[in-house]
Amino acid sequence: xxxxxxxxxxxxxxxxxxxxxxxxxxxxxxxERLADGSLKVQRFYPxxxxxxxxxKPSQQLMLAHGQFMEQQGQxxxxxxxxxxxxxxxxxxxxxxxxxxxxxxxAGRTEDAEKKLKEAERLAPKSPVVxxxxxxxxxxxxEYPEALARFQQxxxxxxxxxxxxxxxxxxxxRAGNFDQSLAQFTQAVGEPAAYYxxxxxxxxxxxxxxxxxxxxxxxxxxxxxxxxxxWLDSLRDERERVAQASARSTAxxxxxxxxxxxxxxxxxxxxxxxxxxxGGPTGGPVISASATQPALPGNVQPANIxxxxxxxxATIATPATATSIPQPxxxxxxxxxxxxxxxxxxx
Numbered sequence: 001x002x003x004x005x006x007x008x009x010x011x012x013x014x015x016x017x018x019x020x021x022x023x024x025x026x027x028x029x030x031x032e033r034l035a036d037g038s039l040k041v042q043r044f045y046p047x048x049x050x051x052x053x054x055x056k057p058s059q060q061l062m063l064a065h066g067q068f069m070e071q072q073g074q075x076x077x078x079x080x081x082x083x084x085x086x087x088x089x090x091x092x093x094x095x096x097x098x099x100x101x102x103x104x105x106a107g108r109t110e111d112a113e114k115k116l117k118e119a120e121r122l123a124p125k126s127p128v129v130x131x132x133x134x135x136x137x138x139x140x141x142e143y144p145e146a147l148a149r150f151q152q153x154x155x156x157x158x159x160x161x162x163x164x165x166x167x168x169x170x171x172x173r174a175g176n177f178d179q180s181l182a183q184f185t186q187a188v189g190e191p192a193a194y195y196x197x198x199x200x201x202x203x204x205x206x207x208x209x210x211x212x213x214x215x216x217x218x219x220x221x222x223x224x225x226x227x228x229x230w231l232d233s234l235r236d237e238r239e240r241v242a243q244a245s246a247r248s249t250a251x252x253x254x255x256x257x258x259x260x261x262x263x264x265x266x267x268x269x270x271x272x273x274x275x276x277x278g279g280p281t282g283g284p285v286i287s288a289s290a291t292q293p294a295l296p297g298n299v300q301p302a303n304i305x306x307x308x309x310x311x312x313a314t315i316a317t318p319a320t321a322t323s324i325p326q327p328x329x330x331x332x333x334x335x336x337x338x339x340x341x342x343x344x345x346x
Contacts, residue, residue: 059092066082069081070101083095097119097132103115116132116133119132125156127152130149131160134170138166141173146170165183168180168193169200173200177197180200181194192217195230201213214231
């Protein structure tokens with residue numbers, strides 16, 4: 001049920017990490033908005049000194065720009081910024097990790113792992129590197145390795161709530177929902193924790209459970225509009241599915257009526273005995289489009305009676321055919337042949 005403007009992952013990033021760059025004169029403000037609505041603000045001075053820096057953006061600004069472009073799904077622009085940083089500082093862990101993430105998302109697993117190994121060689125205890133490794137494994141559903149890396153990152157940076165949020169996501173995707181909820185709560189607060197867990201359950205196709213989480217989120221914070229939007233969306237989708245199912249059942253019922261022919265067979269008296277008909281005289285006319293089953297190979301179907309028409313004669317009848325009564329409507333070709341056979345002259 002994919003029906004949104006952004007992927008689930010992008011929506012989650014927009015909620016939990018949402019970075020915005022605001023240039024005001026010579027100062028650049030980087031805002032990191034967490035899922036609970038709190039705002040983390042950092043200010044950078046990109047032009048340190050025109051004589052020293054040549055009037056170009058600082059390395060810190062280029063790195064922030066790369067991270068922002070990455071979160072917006074602009075992989076080309078993000079890569080350019082990270083590569084500019086590395087040309088200035090070949091040991092920039094953040095730039096290496098950023099390029100590794102881009103390679104991983106692009107399916108270049110070997111390139112991503114190579115960059116992560118180099119970053120870990122340079123900074124083996126960096127929580128940024130450990131968290132990047134955790135996400136690398138999580139993307140491949142290698143959850144034990146991913147969780148171990150996130151745990152190591154949090155041991156070194158227990159106050160880093162962005163890493164804790166990634167850890168909570170991975171716990172949920174691994175099926176550890178209780179632990180995930182506890183970590184989400186610690187990172188972003190209880191209402192947003194239920195909301196984030198609901199997003200992951202929806203991602204997994206468990207919409208009924210996702211609804212429950214959105215309800216819990218709104219119970220704790222009725223102003224959490226994202227949860228209300230998702231709750232309404234899931235309920236609308238459930239209603240649409242129910243209506244479509246009802247229409248399908250009704251159509252199947254009508255088609256089944258035509259195909260199974262619930263009318264009892266009416267015997268026709270003949271010297272050879274009773275021959276069942278396809279339906280009662282005066283019963284509903286069954287069209288070929290509604291009743292003719294698919295035939296194997298290139299076998300052409302026999303003429304079937306259509307609404308308002310008489311069946312085409314495909315079997316030669318004796319010269320006394322004018323005295324033969326008309327067959328009842330709704331006979332199959334085989335039954336029509338049996339009808340004519342009983343009136344043929346031996």
